[in-house]
Amino acid sequence: MQAVLRAARQARTFTEKSLRRWGEGAELIEAAVLIVCELATNAICHGAQETGPGSEPGPEAAFTLRLALQPEVLHIEVRDGSAVLPVQRAAGREDGCGRGLLIISALAESWTCGPDPDGGKWVRASLSRVADALMG
Template identity: 40%
Template structure:
């Protein structure tokens, strides 16, 4: 459920390119809380998108900072922080008033297309809200955004025709822009 929430948030931000690494990192950080702090102990996940980096922090109530140790070939545990170090651009652990925070930053290769995806998702959410729609989660959310996209495009074509332009010409021009940027 936690991984799904992270992937959902990254999709809403328009940076699904970071989803695989984020899922792996979140799984490792959560597993460390369960193993070293205790199953069922409260912890908090914080995601923050800072330009070209995604910061993930897990806060828990233990004051014991993690330490990297060498794991033997036959050991089942002890490689998590090595994995974190390999995936992240930077990582660390800091004491907090309530315990500690273990954090890492993953590079986000959000190019022009990703910024366009983010803007489109925001526009579709606002469009659905303006029409009185609700924001479901998961696959229902995606289907709802797809329907909003179709309705928005149709409304834009009506607007284009109303101001005296050819809707087919506008669609052709949009397709040329899309293909040029996708290449």
Template identity: 35%
Template sequence: MPETDSPCPVPNPAERSCWLPRCRTSPRAARQELRSFLLPHPSGEVLLPTGELLVSELVTNAIRHARTPLDRLILVRYRLSPDPDTLRIEVHDADSEKPTLRNTSDSDEAGRGLLLVHELATHWGCSPRPHGIGKFVWCHISPELAAA
């Protein structure tokens, strides 16, 4: 068997991505992926509760509000920066419309997802997808904020 000069690519342990269908079980799948990504890292346990909540909200928004065909997939990407252990979550969908914070009343049963992201993330925003249609909504979570 011939050998090759180039080694097999090694996955970056500080990044992970997954494609999810637009269905009601995808927020749970995104949380499970995040859990398996974060727990091997030293700061993973501190980032996990806030990370699970925010990835659930962002994936749910992509499922409920993206005006795209149901067969389009959602890309979820996680990245852990070593200095100062900041978790970045990105949720990509094929809808170009940016999300907006809504004013909700105490009796509203929905509509608080982005408010939670706004309150619990260190930073968050929305960007157009490079080389493609749609957008991605991202947030950063730091251990100091997650532990509070």
């Protein structure tokens, strides 16, 4: 499980360093890092579940992160080996999970997902680079 935790941390660090290098502001960086954290965690957890409850994550738990910076929007995409598409749900007060896509919905302008023709799936979130949109 250590490698899995390291992969999620590396995705967050990669995102933060890339956006700083590209000259983006703190608000966009913070939102993007949170979205990457949720997408990476979902990719790891749901890929791992395919091997069976309580088992260690297998190769299908691997994921790919892609950041695409355009003039008005940042696209964040995660691809993983699971064919199961994510569904936003309402987690109860006592639930330990189930809030990731709700967080993404609150931070991103939009999110979408689909099957990867080569197997697995992709999940993409779009963040506005316009300061007013980030302020709420």
